[in-house]
Amino acid sequence: MKALKISLALLFSATFGLAQTVDGLPAAIPMVPGIYNTPPWEVPQITEINRDKARSTSYSYASVEDALNGDRSKSRMLLLNGDWDFKFAFKPADAPQDFYKQKVSGWDKIEVPSNWELKGYDIPIYKSAVFPFRPVNPPFVPQDYNGVGSYQRSFTLPANWKDMNITLHFGGVSSAFRVWLNGKFLGYGEDSCLPSEFNATAYLKEGENVVSVQVIRWNDGSYLEDQDHWRMSGIQREVMLLAEPKIRIADFHYQTKLDKQYKDAIFSLRPRLDNFTGKFIPEGYEVKAQLYDDSNRAVFAKPLQRSAESIVNEIYPRLDNVKFGLLETEVKNPKKWSDEAPNLYTLVISLVDDKGNLLEAKSCKVGFRSIEFSKENGKMLINGKVTYIYGVNRHDHDPVKGKALSRADIERDVKTLKQFNFNLIRTSHYPNDPYFYELCDKYGMMVMDEANYETHGLGGKLSNDPSWTGAFMERTSRMVLRDKNHPSVVIWSLGNEAGRGPNNAAMAAWIHDFDITRPVHYEPAMGSPKEEGYIDPSDPRYPKSVDHAHRLQNPVDQYYVDMVSRFYPGIFTPDLLLNQANGDKRPILFVEYSHSMGNSTGNMKEFWDIFRSRDRLIGGCIWDFKDQGLLKKDSAGKEFFAYGGDFGDKPNDGNFCINGIVASDGRPKAAIYECKHVYQPAETQWKNQQAGVLEIENRHASKNLEDYDLFLSFLENGKVIKSLQIPSVAVAAGEKKELNIRKYYPNLKTGNEYLLNISFKLKNNLPWAAKGHEVAYNQLPLTSVLEGIKISEKPVTVAQKSASGLSLKGTDFQITFTNGALSSYIKNGKELVKSPFLPHFTRPQTDNDRKGWKPAKKLKQWYNAVPELTDFKEIKAGSVYQANYQIIKDSASVSLTYHIDADGGLKVDYALTANQALPNIPKVGMQGAIANDLQNIAFYGKGPQENYIDRAFGFDAGLYQLDIKNFVEPYVYPQENGNRTDVRWMAFTNKQNGIMVVADSLLSMSAWPWTEANINKAKHTNELSEAGFVTLNVDLKQMGIGGNDTWSDVSQPLPQYQIKAGNYKYSFYIKPVASAQTEKLMAIYKKLK
Structure with missing residues (x-):
């Protein structure tokens, strides 16, 4: 083997002009002769030097028991992660050339694995579809700017690794690298995301060993790695040493073939052996394989076995190919692997010598499964x-x-x-x-x-x-x-x-x-x-x-x-x-x-x-x-x-x-x-709401819904009044079943809104989630939404009046209208409303808006609209007033009618009249500002997370409480956020007081600690400046957010989630509150309904 290895090295040297060491192996960097004197990282045909053949991930163990348990810390593996000596250069010409010849000193320390750009060396680059360097001239890369990281560390081999074959394993290096061991050139590799393994045995010594690595940021392989992500460099995955016997199980490959009934299976195994002894494998060496179930019980009646010699000397036919399974057996009705039931077995493959002594054992998980596409309907x-x-x-x-x-x-x-x-x-x-x-x-x-x-x-x-x-x-x-x-x-x-x-x-x-x-x-x-x-x-x-x-x-x-x-x-x-x-x-x-x-x-x-x-x-x-x-x-x-x-x-x-x-x-x-919610495996709908009959659909491929615990919750005006677990329901995969739940109903009292929540939860702990984790849920109405707002109008003192505004005073409150808009609301000396509530038709632009379908241009009349007061009039002295605004000249107007009630509350009736020839409307609503300290938010609507009309199916209505920091969504590039749909009421409070908004029908509401202008201008979250007040949006609705792409008209919301120009009406009620307790807030809501 050594003679063969040296011959190959000499052949490579003759071809590429490698410097030679005394044993005939290359010492440093190979160069390809020619006009460019090209290094290997600019030759696409050279992707590796001395790199071992790729193989499956498995570790060598000294016992079958350890291999079965699969704890790699007990394998023959030594991790080389941690601090390495490091030196960075911006180009290859400035990189250390002979550092691998001795131990370095005075270098920086860098963590391995890591990307050096995030450790302060050079910068990360984000490009989606253009190469991050110039010129683009494959296979050549820049010489003046192409970062090089030089690494070094020492290690000592475990004493019990003597006479073993040692592999140096790099899990992933971005993007090309050379490696030396104890001053000798070991190899070269490309591909940032696959392992490179090198046989290090001949270069190791007793005591301290030194490994040196030089990583080049860009190489010819970079032309194959033009992906949409950050371009970063360095040793970015694990580094380890692997010890195996001189005759080793180099690799193995298994296949499982299910019969036509998907019941029984043929298990086939093909091992690959390496022999580093320089001698023929002795007779009597055998490969054995046993399969174990999840209780570590042997599956095969006796281990599969085959002589090592027959595996190594396998003869390939001239006119066909060899049979895949060198070891093969039938397995009766094994548990199958799928995404729903990931049943795994453990394969242990071992190599024994002619005396029956175990040389090594390796293992992997086995899943019996098939994948195909239906000839009838093309489904997977x-x-x-x-x-x-x-x-x-x-x-x-x-x-x-x-x-x-x-x-x-x-x-x-x-x-x-x-x-x-x-x-x-x-x-x-x-x-x-x-x-x-x-x-x-x-x-x-x-x-x-x-x-x-x-x-x-x-x-x-x-x-x-x-x-x-x-x-x-x-x-x-x-x-x-x-x-x-x-x-x-x-x-x-x-x-x-x-x-x-x-x-x-x-x-x-x-x-x-x-x-x-x-x-x-x-x-x-x-x-x-x-x-x-x-x-x-x-x-x-x-x-x-x-x-x-x-x-x-x-x-x-x-x-x-x-x-x-x-x-x-x-x-x-x-x-x-x-x-x-x-x-x-x-x-x-x-x-x-x-x-x-x-x-x-x-x-x-x-x-x-x-x-x-x-x-x-x-x-x-x-x-x-x-x-x-x-x-x-x-x-x-x-x-x-x-x-x-x-x-x-x-x-x-x-x-x-x-x-x-x-x-x-x-x-x-x-x-x-x-x-x-859209992906959930169980979907529940009313089959007969009046009779209390549900229809439950099982979307699983093979799992029965009886494997889940089933829970019902009944909500009265958003508050859970009854929760119970009911017997699991058996619904086979792909089937539907009716379930009558009428007997579980609480007393449904008139004048209240009732909702039903259905939840499927895990019955047992699983590796990926604990018992009780919710996998599917639906919310269904039991009664209708409470609509309308009932108030008792009561005249209050008019303190000040003008053609465009007035100020009204009650016992402990003062309401001011400026230019027809509610501009101030003072309760017990506390100013709750800080700036006017005016008709508003835009939202901060989303990425889909800004980069995609560009509604600011397509719907520009609405984005340019500025409410202009045309008249402000008294309908009923001290209690009812009306402001009329021109929105778009001769095309759109809004009427706001204000009703003051006996409690100092204010009902607002909003009516938009818009010519249907106008473009669609981004939003129908109002925007104003409330006091900055009212940052505790309680609401009855869909939540708790933000939701929009085309992204609201995964959110249940209920009572939720959040502070404003958790109410908004901090998008990296600031944009529209924080909306809640189907809002019945929303309250903003501090410890002493606050303000509540009650909807006459299901509305959309949102709030931010910033202005809309600030959100539109900011490009990062640190550029958002708190406004000194809370911006509050009270809307009938806003258009959907879309999201098919972010660069074309297809990014716009679907037609059913856009708002056609026309006439729209809604009402809401604003009232100061003295408590953040949901019970008291709910009492106000109920009184108005």
Whole structure:
């Protein structure tokens, strides 16, 4: 073996001019001869030097028992995470050249894993679709600005590793790196998101060893990593040493094949052995395999076994291929793995010598499952059951650590998604840390595993260049080789947005042949020139990218993908695809949809009403999981989440990285609650409300609803008056069942509003959530909403009066109108209203508004509207007054009628008259300001999180109390926020007093500690300045938030969530209050009803 290794090194040296060491191995950096004297990181055909073949994640154990338990801390593994010596240079010419020859001193310390940009070296760069460096000239990268990080640390091997084969493992390095061990060149690797392993055995010594690493920020591989995320560098995943015997189980691959009834299975195993002894494997060495259930009981009657010699010397036929299973057996009715029931077994594979001594044992989790697509309706089938993809796109991100996530960080992400009813994560756009897949196996989270390449800034140029074929193939095949044993991986994805070409086809072909158990995905696999009707992109008939017709097949997608995949559909896009008469029966997946940038993620219910009701539609993946804000401080020390451009990075794409349904720090945002409800596995509706009969639908693929505890809660005017657990209801997957709950009703008293909450909760603790976790919920009306407002008008003293205003005085209050608007409200000497309440038609612009459909231009009459008082008149002396405003000349006007009651309360009747020829109205409502200290908010409406008319299905009406800090939603780029729909009343108080707004019908209300102008101007949360008052919006309604995308007209709300110009009326009542107690506030509400 050593002779062979040296020969290969000498051959490589002759080809690339490597410096030689005494034993014939390269000492330093190889250079490719020619005019450029090119380093390997500018040669696309060189992606690795001395790197071991990719393999599945597994550790070597000294006993079967330890392998079965799977605690890697008891394996032959030594972590090298922690502090390393570090030196940074802005370009390769300034980087240390010979530092690996001796121990360094005086260098900085840096944590490994980490991204050096977040440790104060160079800057992070955010670009969505353009390369972060110039010039763009593949495979070459800049020489004058290309950061280099040099690392070094020492270690001592465990004493019991003597005579073992030692592998140095890097989990992920961004983006190219060289490594030396004890002054000797060990190897080179590219691909920021897959492991690089090097055989370190020949370079190690007793006592202290020194490993040196040099990382180059940009290399030829950077042209394949043009993804929409922060561009950061360094050793960003774990570093470890792995010890294995000289004859080792290098890798293994299992497959499970279910029979046609999805009951029994064939378990097949293919081990791969390495022999580093330089001798033939002795007779009598054997590989053994046993499968264990979740109670650690052996499944096979006796272990599977095969001689090591026969595995190593396997003969491949000339006209066919070898059988996959070198070890194989039938398993009777194993528990199946699915996202709903992630049943796992443990495989222990061991190697014993000719005396029966254990050399090593390795293990992995096994899931028995199948994935296919129905020939009848194109739906996805897991174990024969229709399964939808409730998916999300996820980047590795932490606001402080960047890409260097801890195991706890990863676990929180996966748990959060599982708890919010997601069942698939697309690893956009690169393979994740191995621990991620381990968790997905365990929790029941399906994975679309995506190769680390995207060439967005070059389109499909490299996908059509054969000099890059090896790099494409390697990134894909190495991912598959590493992750092949994870049952959670149900789809392989060829990368993202790298055009279409033979390199894509080659990767798909390799996967299809290597792994016959999983489908292949790629977006875009669009256009098939061999088909009649194909239109090439140079043809004037070819749709523009902003035209949703470009999402149609042309005329069919490429043969090498197993599904039709599209980005960012409009609500009409699914039917456009389904109605193409091209004969394609493949499933349709919207692998990026519902662009959740800022205040967004509307229309989820409408999308899923379509997905569930049409053949071939299998679901989609929201873009995306987490805001990619990085924590930063301004000059005053105030923290905020930064985005593109905030570090001086140019060019940049600003806040286009802030697309999450959770915040940068992982806090769930309002949007994810809507997702949870739309994705929920049980849906309850009235079958016969009068008789108290529910219809319960089970949306599960295989799970029965009797597996959940079932709870009912009855609300009277928003307050829970009765809660109880009732017997679980048995509803089979995909079925519906009626349930009469009339016997559980409380006494329903007239003059009250009653609501019913139905909740399905976990019966037992699960790895991803505790007993009692709510998985599904619905709120249904038992009675009608209480409408109208009844007051007793009572004249009060007119203290001052003018043509446009007046001041009214009562025993302990004073109400002032200025220019026809309520401008001051003083109660017991406390001024509650601080600035006029006027008709208002706009909201702070959302990202969808500002960057997408641009309503400020399309609806500009309303954005430019300024109420102009036309007259202010007395209707009834001291009690009823009316102000009339022109809003848009000769086209729109508002009448406000004020009624003063005996308690000093004020009822406001709002009437808008608008010409129907006007554009749609952003908002019908009023805006004013109340005292700054009234920041404790109680309300009866949908909550507790913010909600909007097109994102309100996941929120129940009830009584909620929040301070204003938790009432608003602190979007990274400030915008419209904090709205609540279906509001019956809302109160703002301090410890002594406050003000209450009661609606005559279901209204929308919001409040901010800032002005709307400030929100529109601010670009970060630290730029929001408290106004000295609370801005209060009391609206009939505002348009929806939309969210199909954030760059075109498709981002606008659906027609049913827009407000057509016309006539609108509503009323509300304002009253000072002396208590924040909900009981007293509710009494006021009841009195008015």
